[in-house]
Amino acid sequence: MKEREELLDSEELEELNENDGQKLKIKDVIKVLIIVVAIVLLIGFFVKPIIVEGASMNPTLQDDDYLLISRQSYTFGEPERGDIIVFPHHESTEDSLYIKRVIAIPGDHLEIHDGNVYINGELQYEDYIKSGAITxxxxxxxxxxxxxxxMGDNRENSSDSRYFGTVNIEEVTGEVFVRLWPLSEIGRP
Structure with a gap:
């Protein structure tokens, strides 16, 4: 009889262990889901994916390139010359964004004439524009x-500050920090 009691006790114990194991699995799944949601929300706060539409940034960026922009790039600083930034297109009825390169920053004396760009009196060498292109x-x-x-890197096909004026830094959505597509071009543009 004692053996039967011990046997029942071990069966009950095994059943209890199975229930505890299932409870543990459910708790683990819930924990993982909470962590995944937190990571997605955190990434969404810092990073935004965008797809290039148009040719204004050729040859640096191509139509349909998939980019990630940092939403927090300018939280503690300001754009620098050469940064590729994203900002709202105010002349559009849609929520579309412009992707352009910062050419001049606050306080710079900018001159564009005779197809060249001068900042504070110095001719700029812009190796990112198409060879032979003029500004x-x-x-x-x-x-x-x-x-x-x-300005866009494709100077001959870009609607930019030459036409719509300077961009308010507070309106900048973010800085392009990586191209994810096409895979052959993955990395910092």
Whole structure:
């Protein structure tokens, strides 16, 4: 009889262990789900994916390139010359974004004439624009505080600060920090 009691006790114990194991599994799944949701929300706060539409940033960026932008790049600083930034397109009825390169920052004296760009009197060597491309237009201005002057790398096919003026730094959505697609071009553009 004692053996039967011990046998029942071990069966009951085994059943209890199975129930505890199932409870533990459910708790583990819930913990993993909470962690995944937290990571997704955190990433969404810091990073935003975008797809390039158009040719204004050729040859650096191509139509349909898949990019990630850092939403927090300028939380503790300001854009620098050469940064590729994303900001709202105010002339559009959609929530579309522009992707352009920062050419001049607050306080810079920018001149564009004779197909060349000068910052503070120095001719700029822009190896990111298409070979033989010229920068059309005439600009002679000091960039105001809180503003940046932006242009597309495809100077002959870009709506940029030459046409719509400087961009308010507070309106910048973020800085492009990595290209994910196409895979052959993965990395910092």
């Amino acid at each position: 059309e237009g005439y600009v002679n201005l000091v960039i105001p505080e809180g503003q940046v002057f932006v």
